Amino acid sequence: MSKPFVVVTSYFEHQNATTSSGYKKEPESVRWLVDQKEFDYVVYSPMYDPPNYIPKDKVIWIPNKGYDAFGLLTYIIDNYHNLPSHVAFIHGHLNGWHQDRDIMTALREYDGKDYFSLNDKKQRNTFYDGCGQVPEHSWGSAELNWNWARDGLKEIDPNFPIPSRMEFTCCTQFVVTKERILANSLTFYRKCLNWLVRTTKEDFITGRVVEHNIHYIMTHKEIEEP
Numbered sequence: 001m002s003k004p005f006v007v008v009t010s011y012f013e014h015q016n017a018t019t020s021s022g023y024k025k026e027p028e029s030v031r032w033l034v035d036q037k038e039f040d041y042v043v044y045s046p047m048y049d050p051p052n053y054i055p056k057d058k059v060i061w062i063p064n065k066g067y068d069a070f071g072l073l074t075y076i077i078d079n080y081h082n083l084p085s086h087v088a089f090i091h092g093h094l095n096g097w098h099q100d101r102d103i104m105t106a107l108r109e110y111d112g113k114d115y116f117s118l119n120d121k122k123q124r125n126t127f128y129d130g131c132g133q134v135p136e137h138s139w140g141s142a143e144l145n146w147n148w149a150r151d152g153l154k155e156i157d158p159n160f161p162i163p164s165r166m167e168f169t170c171c172t173q174f175v176v177t178k179e180r181i182l183a184n185s186l187t188f189y190r191k192c193l194n195w196l197v198r199t200t201k202e203d204f205i206t207g208r209v210v211e212h213n214i215h216y217i218m219t220h221k222e223i224e225e226p
Helices: 031-035 068-082 103-108 142-156 186-198 203-219
Strands: 005-008 041-045 059-061 086-090 115-117 124-128 165-169 174-177
Touching (some): 174 203
Antiparallel strands (some): 086 174, 115 174
């Protein structure tokens, strides 16, 4: 099995970096990725002046919109007809609150599954009608997030089947096979990106729409395997 090609979906480094909706991004460094030799990679970033230690041919500029979703969708659309056999979509950090091991360790543990979360699988979201008003971290209740996810998918493509519930590991870090990406048409991914560009919804909502739906979009399964 070949090693996954690594895609950093939205990378900031400056202490004062913020998203377009004003959300403060914690400073992070991808030096760990640049210094390693195991995995080939590309870094998508809204920074006009990325650090010099990142090779220029490894950085692709993207608009500061939609959190991780813009880089993820842009990579798929631009490489749809020339995808590697396995792709890992990750954030810029080596460690994070939603991980139970560092990202390099998680990448090495990839076992060839169609979809493999790189995050702590105990950090699991369960969404369905009436799933509750208890706040999920700082971004609203489970039911509110479920409504964002479902309504956003309807807006993106009214013909895409809408799930009756979703269970998945939170946060958008995962490995997926080329076959699962190609299970959806290029037109569908373009619809996703077009919606992301044109919607008037705040980034913290649009990013969640893609994050919450990505397992279902890739696998066409409502429940992620434990």
